Amino acid sequence: MTQPQKSQPQSTDRIIIFDTTLRDGEQSPGVALNHSQKLEIAHQLARLGVDVIEAGFPIASPGDLEGVSRIAREVRGPIITGLARAGKADIEAAARAVEAAGKPRIHTFIATSPIHMAKKLNLEPDAVVERAVQAVTLARSFVDDVEFSAEDATRSDWDFLSRIFKATVEAGATTINVPDTVGYTTPDEMRKLFAFLKAELPAHVILSSHCHDDLGMAVANSIAAAEGGARQIECTINGIGERAGNASLEEIVMAFHTRADHYGYTTGIQTRELYRSSRMISRLSGMPVQPNKAIVGDNAFAHESGIHQDGVIKARETYEIMNAELVGREAAVLVMGKHSGRAAFRKALTDLGYADMPDDKVQHLFGRFKDLADRKGQIFSDDLRALVDSRSDVPQTFSLEGFQITSGMNMTPVAFVRLQTPDGPIDATAHGDGPVEAAFGAINKITGLSPTLESYRIQAVTQGGDALGEVSVSARHGETLLHGLGVATDVVEASARAWIRIQNMIVAGMGAERRQGEFAPGRI
Ligand SMILES: CC(=O)SCCNC(=O)CCNC(=O)[C@H](O)C(C)(C)COP(=O)(O)OP(=O)(O)OC[C@H]1O[C@@H](n2cnc3c(N)ncnc32)[C@H](O)[C@@H]1OP(=O)(O)O
Ligand SMILES: CC(C)C(=O)C(=O)O
Numbered sequence: 001m002t003q004p005q006k007s008q009p010q011s012t013d014r015i016i017i018f019d020t021t022l023r024d025g026e027q028s029p030g031v032a033l034n035h036s037q038k039l040e041i042a043h044q045l046a047r048l049g050v051d052v053i054e055a056g057f058p059i060a061s062p063g064d065l066e067g068v069s070r071i072a073r074e075v076r077g078p079i080i081t082g083l084a085r086a087g088k089a090d091i092e093a094a095a096r097a098v099e100a101a102g103k104p105r106i107h108t109f110i111a112t113s114p115i116h117m118a119k120k121l122n123l124e125p126d127a128v129v130e131r132a133v134q135a136v137t138l139a140r141s142f143v144d145d146v147e148f149s150a151e152d153a154t155r156s157d158w159d160f161l162s163r164i165f166k167a168t169v170e171a172g173a174t175t176i177n178v179p180d181t182v183g184y185t186t187p188d189e190m191r192k193l194f195a196f197l198k199a200e201l202p203a204h205v206i207l208s209s210h211c212h213d214d215l216g217m218a219v220a221n222s223i224a225a226a227e228g229g230a231r232q233i234e235c236t237i238n239g240i241g242e243r244a245g246n247a248s249l250e251e252i253v254m255a256f257h258t259r260a261d262h263y264g265y266t267t268g269i270q271t272r273e274l275y276r277s278s279r280m281i282s283r284l285s286g287m288p289v290q291p292n293k294a295i296v297g298d299n300a301f302a303h304e305s306g307i308h309q310d311g312v313i314k315a316r317e318t319y320e321i322m323n324a325e326l327v328g329r330e331a332a333v334l335v336m337g338k339h340s341g342r343a344a345f346r347k348a349l350t351d352l353g354y355a356d357m358p359d360d361k362v363q364h365l366f367g368r369f370k371d372l373a374d375r376k377g378q379i380f381s382d383d384l385r386a387l388v389d390s391r392s393d394v395p396q397t398f399s400l401e402g403f404q405i406t407s408g409m410n411m412t413p414v415a416f417v418r419l420q421t422p423d424g425p426i427d428a429t430a431h432g433d434g435p436v437e438a439a440f441g442a443i444n445k446i447t448g449l450s451p452t453l454e455s456y457r458i459q460a461v462t463q464g465g466d467a468l469g470e471v472s473v474s475a476r477h478g479e480t481l482l483h484g485l486g487v488a489t490d491v492v493e494a495s496a497r498a499w500i501r502i503q504n505m506i507v508a509g510m511g512a513e514r515r516q517g518e519f520a521p522g523r524i
């Protein structure tokens with residue numbers, strides 16, 4: 001049998017991780033971080049182990065300058081840099097902002113593509129080179145560590161890039177950044193461009209990539225840049241940034257980590273801080289992470305289908321190339337739904353405390369689980385408990401005969417409920433903060449029981465105006481935890497049915513203390 005050839009690591013080099021979440025990331029439409037949020041993020045980036053924090057664009061506003069200054073004063077470990085156009089005021093502002101840093105850097109840039117030079121800057125190429133050299137020279141008068149970027153480099157003439165980079169290195173730039181400003185390049189092109197620049201520039205210069213995701217290739221292009229010779233990669237947490245965003249830090253780092261056999265690169269990132277960093281950025285930026293986002297998305301370590309779940313239960317590595325704990329997340333989750341199989345169903349029951357359930361019972365319940373999953377998609381822990389609790393028929397001591405709710409704006413909801421009981425039909429009326437609470441109160445009056453509500457969840461199980469609502473209720477009666485499901489087109493009726501079911505279980509002495517192995521809704 002032919003085996004895939006084992007890759008040989010291409011390099012053992014250390015890649016410098018330059019985080020620009022606080023500068024390019026903040027250029028995401030709608031994102032504006034205040035000083036304390038920026039500082040909180042910068043401290044987390046330091047814990048994460050990034051090498052460089054681009055903390056802002058100091059000339060942009062007095063607030064941005066102060067934000068960068070605070071980070072420079074208070075965050076130790078990474079290099080702190082601020083962005084500056086190729087102009088005196090920008091560079092002086094950046095110099096002021098980073099002066100208190102333990103390791104300060106000034107990052108200056110100017111565009112080099114024909115369209116940017118002609119249409120945006122209105123400058124001839126010679127003048128652009130002159131401005132770039134002046135900017136780097138001025139920056140070097142403040143700090144030893146100066147980065148120069150050729151904006152829109154990937155749409156620039158390669159010989160012109162070589163010329164401006166040589167001139168800026170001569171003027172004192174120590175890092176040369178080659179941005180794919182508009183996300184236009186391809187991995188192959190990027191690899192060749194970096195190989196070309198590496199051959200053109202002195203060996204001590206650190207080549208850097210800065211990729212945008214307009215064509216969804218920012219991570220691939222960054223990795224290709226490394227293959228061509230880049231030793232610094234600019235990226236952001238969750239890939240946030242201008243337009244479609246920047247290359248995602250967590251994806252690049254985990255690609256290097258997981259495929260160390262192939263790339264051989266190392267980084268200083270503490271991978272166990274990745275998930276925490278992602279959650280923090282999402283919370284403070286207000287930008288949710290898409291569920292299927294690699295590494296940090298909700299589904300990145302979730303298994304939905306029976307064959308995969310069975311494989312993961314037998315050996316995690318069958319369907320996982322990374323360990324969730326390695327990126328700071330909880331272990332893999334099995335999501336129960338219509339694609340789940342018996343192995344996952346059995347495991348879910350075991351996790352909920354039903355390890356001793358005989359096989360024939362599990363088999364019977366599995367059929368009912370599939371029916372339920374067909375109707376409602378994802379199955380939550382409460383649904384499973386309700387399914388288990390309904391395995392033996394609950395005696396119908398009480399059943400719903402009818403109800404009426406009066407509710408409206410600025411009035412207290414009142415419920416009238418009629419139950420069939422062993423003593424014949426009984427009516428009761430109660431009020432509550434909402435119609436469901438009023439209905440529960442009326443039912444309690446009739447049954448004489450008052451279990452404590454622990455959780456209440458409602459979900460539409462069909463679509464359209466006449467959708468069925470499914471109410472799942474958990475309640476505690478003494479030490480016993482009980483679960484009831486009710487389905488109806490009217491949500492109050494579905495709620496009442498679930499509540500009556502719980503009361504019938506109490507009367508029948510059913511339910512159990514089954515907290516062991518509790519899992520989050522929808523996740524096992
Ligand atoms: C690819 C990138 O991500 S670059 C970074 C982008 N980030 C930002 O722009 C965020 C912060 N920006 C700002 O707050 C403002 O744009 C400022 C403060 C920088 C400038 O504001 P203004 O002075 O009002 O200028 P405005 O933004 O309208 O236009 C930019 C000017 O800078 C010039 N410029 C653009 N890039 C550079 C550069 N690298 N070096 C020198 N000049 C430049 C433009 O040609 C234009 O000049 P002009 O006014 O003479 O035509
Ligand atoms: C300023 C530079 C580095 C940039 O953000 C870009 O070109 O995308």
Ligand SMILES: [Mg+2]
Nearest residue numbers: 024181210242
């Ligand atoms: Mg950018």
